[in-house]
Amino acid sequence: MKPFTAMSIALLSLVSVVQLIRLVLGWDVSINGIAIPLWASGIAFIVSGGLAVMLWRESRTSQP
Template sequence: MTTLLGLSHDGEEGRSYSGRKVPDAKDSDLREPRTGLSSSIGTPILRGDSNDAEVPMKPASFLATAFLGIVALAHLVRVILGLEVQIGRALIPSWMSLVAFLFCGALATMLYRESRAD
C-alpha cells in the first residue's frame, strides 16, 4: 500500500480515503486547466477546449458596450440630421459630434472585441 498526500493506494481499482473507495482519475481529468485573465481587473477564468461553447459577455461589459454604441449613434444622427445643440449661449458645432461619434464608436468596438476574445 502506497500513501501519497493522505491517500492510500492499495493497487486495486480505486484509491481509499477514510475507508471510502474513490475511482482512479482518467487522463482527461488530470489535464491542467488553462487559465487567463477575463479583464483588466484580473478576474481569473477557466478556458476549455477550442470546441467549447462560446462564453457570453459579462453583464457590465454588455451594458457599457450598449451604452457607448447608443451614444455614438446619437451623435451620428445629430450630424446627419444637422440638429443644433446649444448649452447656455454657446452653440456646439457639428464636428464635435463627429469626433464624439468616432470616439464612442471606437470604445464600444474595442470593448466588444475584448470581451469576445476572452
C-alpha cells in the first residue's frame, strides 16, 4: 500500500469516527453562529466511511 493511500484511509476513518461520536453523544456544533444539525454528521459519517472503505478495498485489489 502506498503511503499517501494509507494516510488518506486513516484520515477518512478518523473523520468518520468523530462524526459518529458527535451523532451518538449529541455534541452541538455552530459555525459563525449557525447551528449545524446532527443529521449532517450522519451524512458525513456515511460519506467519509464509505470513501475510506472504497480506498482500502482498492488498495487491497491493486497489489500484484
